[in-house]
Amino acid sequence: MRRDPCLRILALLVAMLPIMLLTSAAVADDIDAEIVEIEPYDADEEEDEEPSAFQEYLWGMRNRSVAGLNGIITSPADTFALTAEGPEIFKKLPFASVTGRVAGCGAGILQGIYRLVMGVSDMALAPVPYMPMLGPVPRYKFLTFEHEDE
Numbered sequence: 001m002r003r004d005p006c007l008r009i010l011a012l013l014v015a016m017l018p019i020m021l022l023t024s025a026a027v028a029d030d031i032d033a034e035i036v037e038i039e040p041y042d043a044d045e046e047e048d049e050e051p052s053a054f055q056e057y058l059w060g061m062r063n064r065s066v067a068g069l070n071g072i073i074t075s076p077a078d079t080f081a082l083t084a085e086g087p088e089i090f091k092k093l094p095f096a097s098v099t100g101r102v103a104g105c106g107a108g109i110l111q112g113i114y115r116l117v118m119g120v121s122d123m124a125l126a127p128v129p130y131m132p133m134l135g136p137v138p139r140y141k142f143l144t145f146e147h148e149d150e
Contacts, residue, residue: 057129064126064133066145071119071135073142075112081139082108 051059086104093099118135125131137147 060129060131061126063145064122064131066143067133067135067138067147068119068122068124068126070138070141070143070145071115071122074138074140075116075119077140078112078115079105079108082111 082104083101084104086100086107090096090100090103090107093103115136121134125134133147
């Protein structure tokens, strides 16, 4: 009967655990024996520094990528949101209780497609420096980012 190699590795790790703990305790005792001075953290020093151009580029790229991903994630919600409660103009349609919801569903599908395409575009164009966000202002924010139009 063959033994699974994963079980052998797991058994080896369990057998090595006491040795690793004793070794780490000995190293900790050696470190505690030496006197180590740690300088206190001064928050004022870092607040005065402005981010470099590369840091701003990375922040903008991350922000556009997260905004695009949020647009992709929330694109299906537009269909349900506009079907449940559409704009005021849909309430002026004849037989508004039925036609307003049908029109809201159609508008929600179109807006969901728009949000999906713009989310993909935001993610694809995120590495381009100084590129504005193409997607609309989010209806829901599942991820934290700053939209330029808010």
